[in-house]
Amino acid sequence: MSGIRTQVLILACVNIGQFIDGYSVGWSAPIIPKLQDLSQSPLKETITDVQVSWIGSLLYLGSIVGPYIPSYLSNIVGRKPCLFFGGMLNLAAIILIVTTKNIATIFAIRIISGLGMGMVTVSNLVYVGEIASTNIRGILLTSTSIVGISGTLAAYCVGKEIEAKNTLRSLGRVEDLESIFESVRGTNPDEANSWKAWFKIFTVKANRRSLRITLTLCTLQQTSGVAAVLFFATTIFQMAGSSIRPDIATIVIGSTRLVASMIAPFIVERAGRRILLLVSTAFCACSLLILGTYFHLARVQNSIISEIGWLPLLSLIMYFFSYEIGFGTMPSALVGEMFRGNARSTGSAVSMTTAWLIGFGVATSFGSMVKILGGDVTFWIFSCSCLVAFMFTLKCVPETKGKSLNEIQEMLSR
Secondary structure, eight states: HHHHHHHHHHHHHHHHHHHHHHHHHHHHHHOOOOOOOHOOOOSSSSSOHHHHHHHHHHHHHHHTTTTTTHHEEEEEEEOOHHHHHHHHHHHHHHHHHHOOHHHHHHHHHHHEEEEHHHHHHHHHHHHHHHSSGGGGHHHHHHHHHHHHHHHHHHHHHHHEEEOOOHHHHHHOOOOOOOHHHHHHHHTTTTTTOHHHHHHHHHHHHHHHHHHHHHHHHHHHHHTTHHHHHHHHHHHHHHHHSSSSSSSHHHHHHHHHHHHHHHHHHHHHHHOOOHHHHHHHHHHHHHHHHHHHHHHHHTTTTTTGGGGTTTTTHHHHHHHHHIIIIIEEEEEEEHHHHHSSGGGHHHHEEEEHHHHHHHHEEEHHHHHHHHHHHHHHHHHHHHHHHHHHHHHHHHHHOOOOOOOOOHHHHHHTTT
């Protein structure tokens, strides 16, 4: 029991940075409408549609670079310094954003936030995945989402108003200790070389399979449109002409995400990763299909629109609830437990960077997609991405529930 308590305390400490990550993600949704209103904006002029896209997407631009810093440094200085430095970048960005009155400075701060987010997220996944006991590893990995979503919800609400080896030994764990020690310190000078870790991603069968699975899931996760909806939630409700106030709707969505993410850790070790992914992606596809249909009815000016103004909120509640119990949490959990110890940092960096690169593209192009294709086709495309994720999970994703890190590697090596 004391071992579990220690792991939970460690998780609470490392997740401080995760909370700030969540706040950074949610910051743009309530703030963008205010920056477009000169009476509320601290800037000297209102921002353009292009600047709106950059404010949302530049967070991901910084996140593309961020994961590679801990990927390289963690084998040299350890996990904890990487976590600390990433957290400090996030904290500095939050403090600076309060005082800025220049759009260029906002852009720079969003990149810094993304850099910190990339460092913290990858370091968290690797560190927690290494120290967690087999029977609660899934719970601890998915619990990080609760903290991040709490940060996003805090941003919505505020917007409305305005080292592993010693740890394992102290826990009495010997399982996977040798591989963990290897990943943190290296068994020899060559093993600590990050270039060697890069080669192991492609030369070891288990790592290649892990990379293929996590890379595909993380990519499909972003092409489901989650970045666009999170960054531009308020704008989407304004665009839909929903009968519910946009600022209230975003808070409801944030609360839904928080509730769903709190449920996920309690069912992940019972239902398993794979079944949660299947259920989650199926319902995500259905909810985005419904939202796209609403936009289509609005575009053709169907009279029924006046009677279903609540549908955009309901469909997004359904989407985010489904997303957070599986599609939003399981890919990162799998990233944290699928790679071999000596390639875990590198594999995590590649998977998460690719995801954020795709997220950057989706967030940047969302406004143009809506203008060119319409809201209906845009959300139908996102729905199709969720359907592809369902099929990929059904065919390619193995179940890791109840398996130690070594057992997972043996399974992936077959």
